Amino acid sequence: MANNTAQLQEKTHPMEDLLRMDRMPHIWCSGCGLGSAVTAFVEGLKKAGVSYDKTAIVSGIGCTGRVAGYVRLDSYHTTHGRAIPFATGLKLANRDLTVFVFSGDGDLFAIGGNHLIHAARRNVDINVICVNNFIYGMTGGQNAPTTPLGAYSSTAPFGNYEMPFNLVGIAAASGASYVARWTTMHARRLTDSIATAANKKGFCFIEIVSPCATVFARKNGGGTGLDLLKEFQTRSIIDHEADPTQIPLTMDNEIVCGEFVNEDSPTFWENVQAGIKSQLEKFSNWEEMQSNSRKIPHKTIRKYTSSRDS
Amino acid sequence: MFQKSRLHGEFFMQGDIACAEGALAAGCRFFGGYPITPASEIAERMAYRLPLLQGVFIQYEDEIASMAGILGASWAGVKSMTATSGPGISLMTENIGLGMMMEAPCVVVNVQRGGPSTGLPTSWAQSDMMQARWGSHGDYGSISLVPNSPQEFFDLTVTAFNFSEKYRLPVFIMADALVGHMTEKVVIPPVEELEIINRKYTNKKTEDYLPYDYGKDLIPDFAKAGDGYRYHTTGLTHDKRGYPDMTFECQNELVPRLVNKIKNHIDDISLTEEYDIEGADVIVISYGITSRTVLPAITMAKKKGIKVGYLRLKTVWPFPEEKIRKLSEKVAGFVVPEMNLGQISLEVERCAHNDSIVKLVPHPGGAIHKFEDVLHAIEEVAHGK
Amino acid sequence: MSELRVKISGFGGQGIILSAFILGKAASIYDQQHSSMTQAYGPEARGGACSSQVVISSDNVEYPLVDTADVLIAMSQEGYDTFLPILKKGGILLYDIDLVEKLQCHKDIIAKGIPATRLAEELGKKIVANIVMLGFAAKQAKIVSPKAMQEAIADSVPRKFTELNMRAFQAGYDYNKEQE
Known part of the structure; x- marks a missing residue:
């Protein structure tokens, strides 16, 4: 008996090197898709071979938004909607880093929507993973910019009357280098996508369609987490050739998955470097251009006192 | 070529440009910003200068992103800055709070213009002083430096970086449109003559490092992204490991520390200038451009035989409470001319001895104080009114 | 401590700001004095009007604005009309005689006119009228030393126009009303 316990204690979690085991158990509900998303992320990083x-x-x-707290990497849990500009600063200031943004549909497309389209436009070399569960889960089931037309939420008691965003369409139209959509059921393909993004330069966007059994399904008759996965299985098709702008998600249509965009275009930093290089000779006489300085010998500089001498 | 790009010498230079040069001299290599009058010249200068120093300039989509971006850059171990004016600061305040909570060193320049709202884009005021102290929600200690000339805009930008690195927080430079757009002689010393302070990096092993552990000075040692420490940082109330902890005990350890790490170092942070304080009956307290525009009134009052002393605050936050309290025991009162309708004068009132008079000379911004108004206030205080 | 407060006014595009910049630089960098330049504030910023101001001092400039001027340079009628009232008694008015035609009573001030724009046109480029005016100011109002002004001009204009600007400065410096 005692021997068995010792054996159990010795057993380690297979992802222990990338998860903060001292923070388990996590706060997510049973049936939530985030566990699968994080598993795919960890497996994807391993597969990518990044440091x-x-x-x-x-x-x-x-x-x-809580994902950052559970993954044992340099992790930053920022303000609502602002992960992308924070990540942009982090990446540009240290270009050796591989930077992932991991956040939800409300965070990235409602309050943070402007940052997403601009980061995609600039083609900043960061990877954005957006878990789309169609609703605000943590705050109690309010309407999201992804809530399908007619779906119920706690701020849409008569059914949502706003048109939702098609996330992959926005990312592609804004200039992302890589755009994919998977559900949490597509564990293997999602893992591959994350590995691809980790090693791909430019702005990469992956939408993960994920079940929210606690709030979204409860309000919209979707059943348990398992029921939702089964529904994903029946509803999703894979079509890499699909036009990402033409595949919105509704309550009951096909969930078109795939890698829709995979292009190599110059990143923000590459463009900055190319721009400077092309102008270099302009700057060769830089000191002369600063001729509003009179070169004075070092020791003759008088210490300036900024206030009056009374 | 890049090495040549550091400036030193004597220049006839605009305030905003001096600020940018001060940042570069202090080692700033990341600027994220959004255009706004009267601070755009800082961004323009940075856009031109940073690439030559192999730094990063990015014009973000708004001020919210700019502030988030410089926090990210700070975590990459790079000194970072943004510059804006009142409306931009209003947008930045949430992420300024994040910077306070995460303890990210960076510098935020506010070239103040008249407010509220869009206000007076091309004209000046000092009406964001309380916003700099209390702008973001929650309690935190903060530092605000106020320059009164292009030279001082340069000098205090260097100081702001030093304070931000030393005390690990976003530091404000509260300039105004007049100082920002004024051109004067600026002396830029060779970089080796400047005192430059860099944040303290941990020397602990990865397994021993607690990112929010602290010593007597209450300031945690830093580890940047990519150093292998792989630690968590969050805007949530957090323990020494950086992990969220929603207990009273944790809140009660963290938040007072954020306040006290500044309060306890006020002697280092508080920069003031005093003239004719000894034996004065009235002390004029001013800061920023007002400290220059009220000088004629002080001269006039002296000619009338009034013993006027003069205290200039280069550091407005943390407020020199103890200094004001001590001074108030010796004088009839204070005159506080400021280009707002009463912000720092409230602080003087709070700190001054009960018997001393504190007279605000308000001004809504857009012009400067009339000498007579300041003179009149000095006379009134001198006569015990 | 000696202090000189100069107001420069005209239209946008005449180089009003640049001339204030050159003047301030000449004083603070090349004459080793102190100077403070501020620009185009107040109601005169409306329309095409433009003004800038420079305070030159032997000591640090305390008060940087020009509420009363020792020297007024007027390159437009509007600038003249707006700022003549702030010119103090005994102050010097320098104006472009072709652009400021409706003159008021010049009691208690020293008024000196120059056809700066016309002289600039004769030199080949109207744009250097402001430099002609700076030359005139260096001579007539002695606001800075001519050498400092020349150095500051050379420092502030594109190199291919240095010679033209030097001639413009000289034209203003040498201008003598009696010659007309």
Whole structure:
């Protein structure tokens, strides 16, 4: 008996090197898709072969925003909606880092929507993983910019009357280098996508369609987490050739998954470097251009006192 | 070529440009900003200068992103800055709070213009002083430096970086449109002559490092992204490991520390200038450009035989409470001319001895104080009114 | 401590700001004095009007604005009309005689006119009228030393126009009303 306990204690979690085991159990509900998303992320990083010491993860606020806290990387849990500009600063200031943003649909597309389209436009070399559960989970089931037309939420008691965003369409239209959509049921393909993004330069965007059994399904008759996964299985199709702008998600249509965009275009930093290089000779006489300085010998500089001498 | 790009010498230079040069001299290599009058010249200068120093300039989509971005850059171990004016600061305040909570060294420049709202874009005021102290929600200690000339805009930008690195927080430079757009002689010393302070990096092993552990000075040692420490940092109330902890005990350890790490070092942070304080009956307290524009009134009062002393605050926050309290025991009262309708004068009132008079000379911004108004206030205080 | 407060006014595009910049630089960098330049504030910023101001002092400039001027340079009628009232008694008015035609009573001030724009046109480029005016100011109001002004001009204009600007400065410096 005692022997058995010792054996149990010795057993380690297979992802212990990338998870903060001292923070388990996590706060997510049973049946939530975030566990699968994090598993795919960890497996994807392993597969990509990136250095964990040189990989950072930035989250915003919300259920998905808590991912940063559970992954044993340099991790930053920022303000609501602002993970992308934070990650942009982090990446540009240390270009050796592989930077992931891991956040939810409300965080990245409602309050943070502007940052997403601009980071995609600039093609900043960061990877954005958006877990889309169609609702604000942590705050109690309010309407999201992804809530399908007609779906119920706690701020849409008569059914949602706003048109939702199609996330992959926005990312692609804004200029992302890589755009994919998977559900949490597509564990293997999602893992591959994350590995691809980790090693791909430019702005990479992956939407993970994820079940929210506690709030979304309860309000919309979706059943348990397992029921929702089964529903994903029947509803999703894989079509890499699909036009990402033409595949919105509704309550009951096909969930079109795939890698829709995978292009190589110059990143923000590459463009900065190319721009400066092309102008270099302009700057060769830089000191002369600063001729509003009169070169004076070092020791003759008088110490300035900025206030009056009374 | 890049090495040549550091400036030193004597220049006839605009305040905003002096600020940018001060940042570069202090080692700033990341600027994230958004255009706004009257601070755009800082961004323009940075856009031109940073690439030559192999730094990063990015014009973000708004001020919210700019502030978040410089926090990110700070965590990469790079000195970072943003510059804006009142409306931009209003947008930045949430992430300024994040910077306070995460303890990210960086510098935020506010070239103040008249407010509220869009206010007076091209004209000046000093009406964001309380916003700099209390702008973001929650309690935290903060540092605000106020320059009164292009030279001082340069000098205090260097100081702001030093304080931000030393005390690990976003530091404000509260300039105004007049100082920002004024051109004067600026002396830039060779970089080796400047005192530059860099944040203290941990020397602990990865397994021993607690990112929010602290010593007597209450300031945690830093580890930047990519150093292998792989630790968590959050805007939530957190323990020494950086992990969220929603207990009273944790809140009660963290938040007072954020306040006290500044309060306990006020002697180092508080920069003031005093003239004719000894034997004065009235002390004029001013800061920023007002400290220059009220000088004629002080001269006039002296000619009338009034013993006027003069205290200039280069550091407005933390407020020199003890200094004001001590001074108040010796004088009839204080005159506080400021280009707002009463912000720092409230602090003087709070700290001054009960018997001393504190007279605000308000001004809504957009012009400067009339000498007569300041003179009149000095006379009134001198006569015990 | 000696202090000189100069107001420069004209239209946008005449180089009003640049001339204030050159003047301030000449004083603070090349004459080793102190100077403070501020620009185009107040109601005169409306329309095409433009003004800037420089305070030159032997000591640190305390008060940087020009409420009363020792020297007024007027390159437009509007600038003249707006700022003549702030010119103090005994102050010097320098104006472009072709652009400021409706003159008021000049009691208690020293008024000196120059066809700066016309001289600049004769030199080949109207744009250097402001430099002609700076030359005139260096001579007539002695606001800074001519050498400092020349150095500051050379420092502030594109190199291919240095010679033209030097000639413009000289034209203003040498201008003598009696010659007309």
